[in-house]
Amino acid sequence: MNSIPASIGKYRVVRELGRGASGTVYLAHDSFRDAQVAIKMIHPHLLVDSVQAQRYRRMLHNEAVLAGQLVHPHIVAMIDVDEQADPPYLVLEYIRGKSLAEFTTPDALLPVYDVLNIIFKCCNALEYAKAQGLVHRDIKPANLLLQADGEVKLTDFGTALVLEGEGTHMAGLVGSPSYMSPEQIREEELTHLSDMFSLGIVLYELLTGHKPFQGESEFTTIFKISAEEPTAMRVLRPALPAALDAVVSRALAKKPQDRFQSWREFGEALVDINRSLPHLASQSMEAVRFQLLRGMDFFTDFHDVAIWETLRLGNIHSLVAGGNLMVEGAIGESFYILLEGSVVVIRNDSVLSTLSPGVSIGEIIYLQPEQNVRTATVRAQSNIIVMKIRGESLRKASTDVQACFDKAFIKILVNRLVAANQQLAEWDAN
Numbered sequence: 001m002n003s004i005p006a007s008i009g010k011y012r013v014v015r016e017l018g019r020g021a022s023g024t025v026y027l028a029h030d031s032f033r034d035a036q037v038a039i040k041m042i043h044p045h046l047l048v049d050s051v052q053a054q055r056y057r058r059m060l061h062n063e064a065v066l067a068g069q070l071v072h073p074h075i076v077a078m079i080d081v082d083e084q085a086d087p088p089y090l091v092l093e094y095i096r097g098k099s100l101a102e103f104t105t106p107d108a109l110l111p112v113y114d115v116l117n118i119i120f121k122c123c124n125a126l127e128y129a130k131a132q133g134l135v136h137r138d139i140k141p142a143n144l145l146l147q148a149d150g151e152v153k154l155t156d157f158g159t160a161l162v163l164e165g166e167g168t169h170m171a172g173l174v175g176s177p178s179y180m181s182p183e184q185i186r187e188e189e190l191t192h193l194s195d196m197f198s199l200g201i202v203l204y205e206l207l208t209g210h211k212p213f214q215g216e217s218e219f220t221t222i223f224k225i226s227a228e229e230p231t232a233m234r235v236l237r238p239a240l241p242a243a244l245d246a247v248v249s250r251a252l253a254k255k256p257q258d259r260f261q262s263w264r265e266f267g268e269a270l271v272d273i274n275r276s277l278p279h280l281a282s283q284s285m286e287a288v289r290f291q292l293l294r295g296m297d298f299f300t301d302f303h304d305v306a307i308w309e310t311l312r313l314g315n316i317h318s319l320v321a322g323g324n325l326m327v328e329g330a331i332g333e334s335f336y337i338l339l340e341g342s343v344v345v346i347r348n349d350s351v352l353s354t355l356s357p358g359v360s361i362g363e364i365i366y367l368q369p370e371q372n373v374r375t376a377t378v379r380a381q382s383n384i385i386v387m388k389i390r391g392e393s394l395r396k397a398s399t400d401v402q403a404c405f406d407k408a409f410i411k412i413l414v415n416r417l418v419a420a421n422q423q424l425a426e427w428d429a430n
Contacts (some may be wrong), residue, residue, distance in 0.1 A: 008039050008089055009082055020142075022046065022056060022158075027094065028080070037079055041089040053308035060088050063158040067092070069132060072126035074146065076155040095153050097307040099209065106209035106309030106398075112240065115206045116274045118144075118152045120267045122199055125154045127263035130192040139198035140179040141205065161190055171198050177218045178211055179264065182226050182254050193256040196266060200251030200259075207244070209309060210398070214254065226254075237312040239390075242273040244273050284285045289316065292339060293387075296358040298412070309401050313394060314387040319380045324379040326362055333363040333372065334390045341384030346377040354381065363409050366391040 004026070007015050011028035015040060018025045026039045042060060047053040060083065067078035067090070082093035100118070103110050110118070122144060129136060136143075136157060143156045159175060175184060180196035184190060200321065212230030215221035230252060233245050236259045247269045252261045260266040293299045293307050302310065314337070319325055325336060325343060338357050345352045361378055364371050369391055394405060 005110060009080075009085065009091075010035060010039060011039060011091065012191050013039070022059065023090050028091075030091075031224050036094045038092045038094045039089050040092060042087045042263070047087055053095055057083065057088060058160040062160060063156065064090055064407055065131075066134060066157040066160050066162070068136075070129065070157070071130045072125055074121045075128070075156060076153045092155070093153075093157055095147055096347065097145055097147040097153075098108070099275045100144040100146055100152075100206065103146070104134065104205045104209060105305065107305040107307075108390050109308075109312065110206065112207065112244075112410045113274055113277050114150065115203070115278075117150065118300055119199065119203050120270045120274075121152045122202075123267035123270070125236055126192065127267075129154075129160075129195075130263065132225045133162060134196050135159055135186065135190050135192060138175045138179070138196050139202060140176050141202055143234060144202065146295075162181070171378065172327060175219050178213065180222070180225060180258075183256060185222050190337055191256065192263065193259050193261075196251055196259055197253075197256075197336075199266075200248055201381055203251065204230065204233060204248050207240060207248075209312065210236055231396050233395050235390070236391065238315050238393060240313070241273060241276065243276070264281040284397060293337075296339075298358045298408050299404075301407050306401045306404045309397060310387075310389075310404075313397055314389040315399070316385065317388050318383065318385050321380050321384075323380045324377055325380060325384070325386065326374045326376070327375045328374055331372050332362060332374050333392070334388050335360055335365050336386040337361075339385045341382040342376050343384060344381050346379060347375065352376065356365050360409060360412055361386075363412070366394050366405070367409060369395075 004016055007013055008026065008028060011030055014027040014029060014036070015029050016024060017197075023040055023042045026041065028037050028039050028268055029035075030037045040060075042056050043393065046056050060081075064078065064081040064083065067076070068081075071077065076089060076095060077093040078095065092113070095258065099424070122139075126139075130267060136154070137159045138156060139154075143154065144152045145155060147153070175198075177373075179198045179201050181194040184194050184197075201212055204210075211229075213221055213224040213228065215224050232244065233248060234240050247266075250269075251266060260269065264371070289311055290304075290307055293302075293310065299307055299310075316339075319342075326349060327414055338355060338359050338361060340357055342357075343355050343361070345355065355378075362374065364375075366389075394402060
């Protein structure tokens with residue numbers, strides 16, 4: 001177990017805040033300013049080898065020089081540095097909050113309007129950095145800190161590229177593979193448009209809970225970034241506005257010239273979408289629906305993360321009594337979970353059954369996508385509320401969620417088979 005130092009330089013250490021590949025961040029008290037600070041210290045074991053030590057000391061020097069030049073409300077401020085210490089460290093503004101990495105899973109997504117506000121502020125910070133001649137090169141959720149009041153701060157300029165002047169910077173392939181731009185992977189000349197691609201990945205992840213380019217290894221991830229298009233966000237979360245899918249797709253264009261050409265243009269596109277969102281379901285409504293799903297038999301074997309992901313896969317619809325949810329002979333691409341009310345299933349003008357809340361309807365669309373012709377009419381017997389899920393969306397969901405649905409569908413189908421056998425037995429008896 002790593003021991004926590006009592007002090008670092010003139011700063012009294014309070015506790016460890018986090019630990020990464022290159023260093024540890026401590027919460028400390030600055031007695032001179034009577035304030036809390038964050039101290040980023042390089043791991044001592046990385047300084048044993050002289051070549052490696054030179055690399056990490058250069059990273060810290062780079063961050064100190066650049067962070068010291070950047071004064072912006074959405075960039076973490078640098079307070080102090082000791083490059084000669086063993087190990088060397090930076091003293092930074094302490095941010096009371098969490099990294100955005102904590103909001104990148106289906107069960108922890110922020111409201112859409114909050115995400116757009118956050119990314120707009122990131123655009124503003126990166127526009128400022130660009131004006132200083134900098135490309136960050138390591139934009140990722142872990143380097144974006146969200147405060148309790150909704151403010152966001154960009155941090156970690158250790159691998160930043162100085163486009164002009166005599167600033168030192170790391171050469172070669174640097175950054176986090178999952179968030180690199182195609183030109184960064186090819187080690188081509190970089191501009192702010194490379195950071196824009198990386199921020200587009202962050203935006204996609206914050207909205208869907210999935211990375212747009214995710215391979216089983218770093219090599220396959222890099223290949224996907226270079227050669228493949230991501231799944232459309234609305235396949236993973238159909239409630240997102242179509243305009244948002246288009247904005248993110250443009251930010252993730254393979255060729256830099258096909259992206260937004262300025263941070264202001266990107267930010268304005270996000271603001272325009274945010275203005276159109278007043279009728280989107282609030283986070284509190286999502287919590288109500290989460291509770292509703294968790295109490296249904298269909299979702300008995302779903303863990304909480306799977307239920308959150310399911311909520312974002314589907315759209316909620318209502319239908320008045322007498323309306324047709326499905327029509328016999330029509331082409332379909334979605335199935336439904338009946339949340340409230342009851343429906344009747346009709347084939348050839350004969351009522352086959354009545355269904356109550358907590359069952360799936362039309363799931364054959366997912367189980368056998370080639371069988372997309374509806375075999376029965378489903379009519380609302382009362383006012384109903386359903387969750388509509390496209391078969392394609394579920395096939396693109398996590399394997400964990402797909403397994404949960406497969407198990408639930410099997411239970412439904414077995415119950416229907418048992419009911420059908422009982423009905424046949426009753427007919428035979430009569």
